[in-house]
Amino acid sequence: MLIVETDSDPAVWFHMPLRGTGAEFAQWMDLQLKASALVHRRKLTWREKRQTKNFLEGSAAMLRDRVEADQAFLFGPMPPQVSPLVLFTKQFACDEEHSSLHLSMLVEPDPAVAAAGGHVDTAPFVSPHLGEGLRCVRSWTRPDGGPIMSVAYAWNDAARDIDLVLKGHYDDPDLLEASFDAIDDFAKSIWIA
Numbered sequence: 001m002l003i004v005e006t007d008s009d010p011a012v013w014f015h016m017p018l019r020g021t022g023a024e025f026a027q028w029m030d031l032q033l034k035a036s037a038l039v040h041r042r043k044l045t046w047r048e049k050r051q052t053k054n055f056l057e058g059s060a061a062m063l064r065d066r067v068e069a070d071q072a073f074l075f076g077p078m079p080p081q082v083s084p085l086v087l088f089t090k091q092f093a094c095d096e097e098h099s100s101l102h103l104s105m106l107v108e109p110d111p112a113v114a115a116a117g118g119h120v121d122t123a124p125f126v127s128p129h130l131g132e133g134l135r136c137v138r139s140w141t142r143p144d145g146g147p148i149m150s151v152a153y154a155w156n157d158a159a160r161d162i163d164l165v166l167k168g169h170y171d172d173p174d175l176l177e178a179s180f181d182a183i184d185d186f187a188k189s190i191w192i193a
Contacts, residue, residue: 002192016060016086033049059086069088071088072088088167091164094162120136120137120138127188147173152165
């Protein structure tokens with residue numbers, strides 16, 4: 001796995017460890033809570049700290065065990081009363097032709113999933129570091145009836161024969177949409193070291 005670097009503001013986007021010991025993750029979590037308090041210019045309540053810790057522990061476990069993400073980044077400016085927004089990266093060895101069709105297969109949902117409802121909007125997305133790629137925004141309804149939205153970006157790196165995907169989802173579409181400019185800026189800030 002190649003490392004994804006970013007030149008984004010470290011006070012806005014925090015690198016989230018997915019590997020390491022429980023003690024290391026706990027230390028990172030304490031730093032994350034302090035950073036969140038600084039970003040929001042107030043002391044977090046006990047309930048906000050507990051909710052954030054539970055969400056981050058669950059997200060890290062899910063990304064390690066189910067998604068097998070390579071790296072994850074946390075968007076700091078989300079209100080502390082809500083779940084943080086986590087974007088993760090995943091790299092794939094590319095043995096196919098580098099094409100827009102191939103990229104769309106990485107970011108767009110399975111056609112059967114898309115047919116079940118929701119909205120999918122895919123558009124070209126240019127990064128100064130990674131070149132031309134795709135951005136896909138998808139909204140749908142969870143089985144419990146709640147709304148959910150995801151955003152995914154994909155690029156081909158022909159020189160390294162890999163594909164890179166940056167992806168995140170959120171159960172408050174309005175809050176995610178309000179953050180799209182910052183998310184797009186973050187997507188433009190990453191590169192493969």
